[in-house]
Amino acid sequence: DSGVTQTPKHLITATGQRVTLRCSPRSGDLSVYWYQQSLDQGLQFLIHYYNGEERAKGNILERFSAQQFPDLHSELNLSSLELGDSALYFCASSGGVSNQPQHFGDGTRLSIL
Amino acid sequence: KNEVEQSPQNLTAQEGEFITINCSYSVGISALHWLQQHPGGGIVSLFMLSSGKKKHGRLIATINIQEKHSSLHITASHPRDSAVYICAALNYGQNFVFGPGTRLSVLP
Numbered sequence: 001d002s003g004v005t006q007t008p009k010h011l012i013t014a015t016g017q018r019v020t021l022r023c024s025p026r027s028g029d030l031s032v033y034w035y036q037q038s039l040d041q042g043l044q045f046l047i048h049y050y051n052g053e054e055r056a057k058g059n060i061l062e063r064f065s066a067q068q069f070p071d072l073h074s075e076l077n078l079s080s081l082e083l084g085d086s087a088l089y090f091c092a093s094s095g096g097v098s099n100q101p102q103h104f105g106d107g108t109r110l111s112i113l
Numbered sequence: 114k115n116e117v118e119q120s121p122q123n124l125t126a127q128e129g130e131f132i133t134i135n136c137s138y139s140v141g142i143s144a145l146h147w148l149q150q151h152p153g154g155g156i157v158s159l160f161m162l163s164s165g166k167k168k169h170g171r172l173i174a175t176i177n178i179q180e181k182h183s184s185l186h187i188t189a190s191h192p193r194d195s196a197v198y199i200c201a202a203l204n205y206g207q208n209f210v211f212g213p214g215t216r217l218s219v220l221p
Binding site for chain 2: 002033035042043044045048055056057058088090092098099100101102103104106107
């Protein structure tokens with residue numbers, strides 16, 4: 001058990017819809033990272049938050065947004081969903097701002113019908 | 114050319130064999146991570162390296178910054194080591210760039 005909790009585990013929705021994925025980091029960790037893993041593109045880094053502030057942005061679409069709240073949990077919002085957004089979305093946390101081992105959640109599997 | 118490449122793409126070994134997975138990157142990095150993804154999908158961070166060598170149990174990771182190359186070694190491999198191994202380079206923009214992964218199967 002990594003200590004990182006992601007909800008929901010599975011999500012099925014339709015094109016054009018909006019969903020929110022939630023991540024609770026390991027106790028004491030200040031950094032939260034979001035990743036997308038699709039069959040055709042592998043793992044991709046989306047965004048990194050540290051103690052509520054955005055630290056780095058990767059291949060995150062404009063239709064996607066994220067935030068980290070004062071209690072350090074984070075949410076990833078995906079809107080105007082397309083079939084290609086079907087993927088496994090992972091959250092990871094670490095203690096520091098960079099160069100620290102990351103602890104991964106079990107992921108949220110998003111299926112767009 | 115991808116910024117992070119791995120070889121081999123697939124690897125099948127017999128239990129007990131010594132295994133090496135290679136990772137080459139073309140970007141400047143501040144650290145390199147090795148990840149293990151189990152057949153069920155869960156991801157575990159194995160190592161984070163910025164120089165030299167690290168060892169944990171039967172796993173050893175090395176990095177050569179000048180040659181932009183890292184290797185992950187597994188000694189005395191076991192069927193439970195069967196997984197996809199992914200290297201991820203953390204560039205100076207603090208973005209992670211992932212390799213395509215190496216799928217390892219260890220046969221009993």
